[in-house]
Amino acid sequence: MKLNRILILIDDSPCAIRAAKYGYELARELQAKVALLSVVDAALAEGNVDAGIFPEQEAGKLKRAAEELLHNIRNDYGQSVETEIFVPEGNVKETILQMAKEWKAKLIVIGSHGRTGFSRLLMGSIAEEVIRHSPVPVFVVPVTIKL
Template identity: 30%
Template sequence: MFKKILIALDRSEIGKYVFEQGFGLAKMTGASLLLLHVLSNEEEGSPYIPVSTFQYYPAMWEQVSEFHQQEWDRWKNQSVEMLQALCAQANTANVNAEFRQIPGNPSRAICDLAKTWDADLIVIGRRGHSGLAELLLGSVSNYVLHHAPCSVYVVQLPFDEKATKVAKESVSASISS
């Protein structure tokens, strides 16, 4: 069955489910895990500064740049702590696990690492973007499905979590309008 499972994680709500699914498969099959977090501005919640701001306020560049670097370092460290905790959880359950955090484009980084690590399976989450949102934002899971060197298991939020998330988003949208 599977010997090497790459679990692609981010810090979103679905990341917990992605880990649980990949971890469960590894326990059942005796596979080793590689937990991956790709540092990217594309990740929901990551520090982001619109560069266009500085064409209007060039004098602020140094201060904002320093602040952004501090926030980025904080984000990076929190992500490593998440990976360490999940790795420890797996190792405590006698599942051989390691982790990596790399910068870059999540879609390509996942496929490239799966190839170099010789993964049998990639476990990845799906945010549920469709239509125009998927066209504009892209879909990491869609790219990985079409370019991965191995099988791909796509995890979605359970139905009740999706409904809660959609309700929260619609309430937020109506409040901000």
Template identity: 35%
Template sequence: MYTQILVPIDGSPTSDHALGEAAGLAQLAGARVRLLHIVDPMEHTNGFERPEVYHRDVLPGALRAGEALLRQAQKRLAQRGVQAETALVQSLGPRVAQLVVEQAQQWGADLIVLGTQGRRGLPRLMMGSDAEQVARTAPVPVLLVRGAQAGAAPA
């Protein structure tokens, strides 16, 4: 059974749904959970701010938001009786998927639970899929969790 579950989160509804699934698995297996949030600088810049403004205001704000997201998710798991540790990683070049796989290897995860948007067609071709890339390259099983469907009970 699984003993160490890595759960990358980004605050999206899909990520929240995956967190609920991971909590249920951790409860059943008595597993440890590590919550991972990756701050990708490209998501927090418009390209027009000066470098000193980015480093003084934008990046610290993104890091604070990431820490708050991790604390909130950790609290949510604790309410379900699941203890979790957190990791905040800043991307300095590699794709998010690569960082998730590296974190899983470094921590010794034996399962990754990850939300996926389930994009198809042109949006998938244009945007790529970090979830798909994690599933293809991870050395451990990956549970891809789609967002809650309309009318489905929340996890």
């Protein structure tokens, strides 16, 4: 199997930035294409109707911020790597898995916060869910890795 399409999952956390750096290094070594993916969970977009700010507007702001983040990551780390950027709205886990299929990813790179115990129970683990249900191999970059 040729790992020529790497899907890198990004949010605004330090572990996602580490995953991006590592994913781009892999892409250069493997001469692979990269897709940067950040999913906007519109359910988390809170508005303030009394102030005239509606949830749809907040979701739009989240989407624009995610797009800017992905463009900055591509510019900072993606030199000489063909990169596509995706910022869909939806359920994070389901959207990641769907994008992996649609884009025909051969590998998913994701960062992990390394939470355990009660904090993991409360926050959930997107990385764990992706690993369990992914149609392709998943490379998890822990927050503690030295680059």
